Amino acid sequence: MIDVDLSRRQLVRWRTAIFTIFFVTGLGFASWASRLPAVKVDLDINDAEIGILLFVAGAASIVGLSLANVMVVRWGARRGMFLTILAFSLGVIVVGVGVQFLGSFLVASIGLALMGMGMSATDVMMNVEAAAVEQASGRTLMPLFHAFFSIGTVVGAGIGIAMAALQVGVAWHLWIVGTLVLVAGLLALRAVPVREATGDEVAASAPRRERLLRALAVWRDPRTYAIGAIMLGMAFAEGSANDWLTIAMVDGHGQTEAMGAIALTIFSVAMTVFRILGGPLVDRIGRVWTLRILAVTAAAGLILFILAPSLPFALVGVALWGAGASLGFPLGMSAAADDPAKAAASVSAAATIGYLAFLCGPPVLGWISHQIGILPTLWIIVGLIIVSGLASGAAKPIAGSTVGTGHPHD
Template identity: 60%
Template structure:
């Protein structure tokens, strides 16, 4: 039997998921903003910092893989609460490991919890966002991802102020951890029961091998890999910008470091703006057409960024690049969740591809750039953006799903 939400219930549910996306972004920026202080206090080098990031990344992928099992066994309401508590504890341990224990091992332990909780939450909050889309019959996931971006902006700002005022890492991380715990319990109370939210339900308890078989089922579907191409191209291009755009302006276009940082800011603002306003565009023109246009914008922006003869055109290229990659990840997640019965496994698979792209993409670009130069290396992103556009047909809604189909016929 299909249960209907009242309007106030839907608003509370949607508000809770906005807050959860925000909390995830806040936690990530809290860690990232204090890396210099952590490095200084522990006396570690860049290689050790890289190993920290690797540990968190591997833990994230484990969390992504476990999320479908947690969803089926406990539901998103309890699963998201648990995941948020896990990464909140991880954030607190990062602070304590830095300023109290002054232990590299303790900080790595905190990062493992941080990555595990955030990875599991990534799947569950995207499935909740997709369920809200179906209840509303509107594309909302891009706006949810915009709130993740808002969380990173707020977290980075708080981190900058904490560093400026000389606030210790343990104090800063503990305050953020408490805030996340409070958000976890408040949002838990606002999320409806699993029957309404379209959570997968195991029914009778099954053997762990059966649950594992179900969670891995998406990897046997060709559509998963086609969606993976979309997310691979866009996640690679987004991660590449985060790590190499500013340096590309400095080394490739002879700008100052401040101008390079401003270029990255233009990219980030452009991406966030399109995420805020992207949902109505998708509802008007459909996922496939939107993704193809954005892939074209990303391609044009990258080429302009690489080839521009002056700084103003480089900034325009950065803005187009940011706009072009803005919706690849959220729309890929939305497409993966079209079928509620298989959403957990498919979103987990799609998110894993995206995470691996974020983890592996920037180091690969860095290695290649040592041989052919940074701007020339960005042609790899051009090729991936084109491939993403060519694979966009995979995001077409499946039979029975109307979210992301577009409504052009209504306007004739």
């Protein structure tokens, strides 16, 4: 339930606004990532220094996740997103200036810190709003919201490829994208309703100190950690593919780099398609059973990929892996936000666990694969996916929530 009465038209505008914020966030992130080769050349840095830039962005993301909770308490989700979208878009622009015009590693790092903090804090708040749209709509929409983020990354990567092919400078590219993110994001916020549950109203129901203490209390709730286990396993499953699938195809299965790129494309398409189709599936069989079935699918696909005797089997495994990993993160967010009164705090906590997997997983897997090889290392991901499936019961909707319960007989 939500604490405002909305007309059908207002609800549609609210939903469209959050779709837009998911999309432009993915667009901005992929635009930066797609220009990494140009960043390396313009700054005249090596792979280790690129790693430092990525670490700065990742560390700032963790800071942003921690601040999101405080920002919601202090300013509310709606005004909080105004600040975080502003920080994210300005970060994108500063990176462009630092890379191309100033050639400054420090300025680029500052821009990436702004990007990381702005993006992760926006991520928490947009998921809180997406969960509220779900509750108001009475049907599962979170996978579709995350599909819009995925679509944004695809569009951003495509634009990045075109900009690189046309030899457009990093600064001009990121200035355009940063401005687009800022304008579209702030215009979208105009359609987000003011809600007391997220502290948007000046006369909130409790003092800020009391709300902050209540927000921190979610870390004492066992359900937070169980939902975190769901997201941890699936975040590892998704992140390991993004970072290591191409290498696993080349070093593990002896394929070309082009085939590695094709495999990653298959994974991304499978994940996006299932995020688009996931909502109706959840509404049919329920959140818990969906997560269990997809955990089995992801584990089976990854096992098939590891043991594949030939290329066709490996590609089928990749498709199953992507489909199975598609809904763990969004449905974990949806479950964390079941209670509107503590949705921001719960989403922030769950997202922190998920982001730690995204950020810490790749280097850990890299170190292990250096010792035992990339394909044997992927068995660790299989184990984490199984843990995620076993923890799926924690995603059962709480009393009073109609989203994610399933209606098999309708």
